[in-house]
Amino acid sequence: QDVRVGIIGVGRMGADHVERVRTRIKGARISVISDYVRETAEKVSAETPGSRVVDTPEEVIGADDVDAILIASPGAFHRDQTLAAIAAGKPVLCEKPLAMNPQDAYEVVRAEAASGAKYVSLGFMRRFDAEYAELKDALDAGELGTPLLLNCKHRNATVLPGFDDTMMVYDSAVHEIDAISYFLEEPVVSVQTVVPRSTELAPDGLHDPLLFLFRTESGVVVTDELWVSTNAGYEVRTELVGSRGASTIGQDIGRVTTQLEGGRWGGSVPPDFRPRFVAAYDAEVQAWINAVADGSNVAARSATAWDGYVGAAVCEATERSLTADGPVEIALEARPS
Numbered sequence: 351q352d353v354r355v356g357i358i359g360v361g362r363m364g365a366d367h368v369e370r371v372r373t374r375i376k377g378a379r380i381s382v383i384s385d386y387v388r389e390t391a392e393k394v395s396a397e398t399p400g401s402r403v404v405d406t407p408e409e410v411i412g413a414d415d416v417d418a419i420l421i422a423s424p425g426a427f428h429r430d431q432t433l434a435a436i437a438a439g440k441p442v443l444c445e446k447p448l449a450m451n452p453q454d455a456y457e458v459v460r461a462e463a464a465s466g467a468k469y470v471s472l473g474f475m476r477r478f479d480a481e482y483a484e485l486k487d488a489l490d491a492g493e494l495g496t497p498l499l500l501n502c503k504h505r506n507a508t509v510l511p512g513f514d515d516t517m518m519v520y521d522s523a524v525h526e527i528d529a530i531s532y533f534l535e536e537p538v539v540s541v542q543t544v545v546p547r548s549t550e551l552a553p554d555g556l557h558d559p560l561l562f563l564f565r566t567e568s569g570v571v572v573t574d575e576l577w578v579s580t581n582a583g584y585e586v587r588t589e590l591v592g593s594r595g596a597s598t599i600g601q602d603i604g605r606v607t608t609q610l611e612g613g614r615w616g617g618s619v620p621p622d623f624r625p626r627f628v629a630a631y632d633a634e635v636q637a638w639i640n641a642v643a644d645g646s647n648v649a650a651r652s653a654t655a656w657d658g659y660v661g662a663a664v665c666e667a668t669e670r671s672l673t674a675d676g677p678v679e680i681a682l683e684a685r686p687s
């Protein structure tokens with residue numbers, strides 16, 4: 351029998367997930383939909399046979415015809431909705447971030463630990479990107495030696511007006527912060543922000559680009575260049591420099607190159623993260639459904655509530671580093687067993 355998924359929030363990301371479950375995911379169907387804007391939910395439901403619309407997230411979570419919850423509402427609601435799913439004993443895939451501050455995220459970690467079961471998967475889709483997996487496997491197999499540096503570049507074509515330095519941290523850099531957990535599996539102990547000259551294409555109030563420097567417990571340095579008003583396209587590049595070799599991923603997405611008029615030569619970049627990471631999102635959601643179906647609830651590669659807490663703690667320190675003089679130190683709470 352199919353896993354019946356209830357979804358909270360069907361804006362850009364949520365609608366994308368509904369389409370994915372309807373057309374490409376095996377062993378699941380969307381049964382219940384809610385959105386802050388009821389008409390949006392109704393529009394998506396009309397295109398989703400077998401689904402019905404309810405008014406509130408609580409109704410989605412409590413519904414008898416919902417086995418698992420997908421949260422794609424705005425980040426500020428994620429903590430409460432995830433806690434409610436744990437309380438209802440239902441597995442949940444929550445889009446990032448888990449919470450807007452480390453205290454709230456830690457509360458989710460503790461609630462899940464107290465429940466005695468695993469319920470929470472966190473939507474860091476890059477963990478399911480094929481090149482990410484290849485780099486991770488090479489690192490784990492020792493092919494690159496001891497990790498020394500992780501150099502990340504994260505570029506968006508544009509961001510909405512109102513996107514500010516804080517959002518650059520919580521919305522965008524949070525992905526590289528999770529990449530540190532995924533690749534290096536050790537805590538970040540400090541973060542420093544370097545502010546270059548800004549592009550005139552940046553929205554008011556945003557410093558763009560920004561450079562974040564993280565240091566891990568063992569001394570690996572992570573450089574993270576965020577530039578979100580390139581006016582060009584979406585790019586995520588990652589280079590791991592190890593003692594026995596360096597490896598770069600995300601370089602030639604699509605690998606199509608074209609000769610152009612005027613003697614120019616080149617390729618193209620996707621417009622945003624949905625086409626760039628479609629295969630990763632598909633793999634993430636399929637792995638989640640498989641885990642729900644076999645009762646393990648959280649896929650092996652998935653980010654967990656703990657990863658969400660670490661992300662929130664590092665984001666909070668990174669936000670403070672925007673205005674601090676030197677590196678800002680990070681201390682984590684104990685990980686419940």
Ligand code: ISE
Pocket residue numbers: 506521522525578623
């Ligand atoms: C957005 O929320 C995402 O999650 C994208 O992956 C990221 O590249 C973008 O900067 C964020 O705004």
